[in-house]
Amino acid sequence: xxxxxxxxxxxxxxxxxxxxxxxxxxxxxxxxxxxxxxxxxxxxxxxxxx
Numbered sequence: 001x002x003x004x005x006x007x008x009x010x011x012x013x014x015x016x017x018x019x020x021x022x023x024x025x026x027x028x029x030x031x032x033x034x035x036x037x038x039x040x041x042x043x044x045x046x047x048x049x050x
Contacts, residue, residue, distance in 0.1 A: 003030040 006013040018025050033045040 001032045001034055003032070006032075 003014040003017060004012050008016060014028075014030070017030060018028065021028075027049065029047075029049045031047045032043050034041050035044050036042075
């Protein structure tokens, strides 16, 4: 699940991650591996690319 698919108060997680950043942010990404277990979602891993 890409960080652009997660929203908090109408803003994507991607936009929140970049608050206060400077320079080229075009290559920044965060991707989550999630799994549903007993009606709850859990993060199993993530990839951070900067």
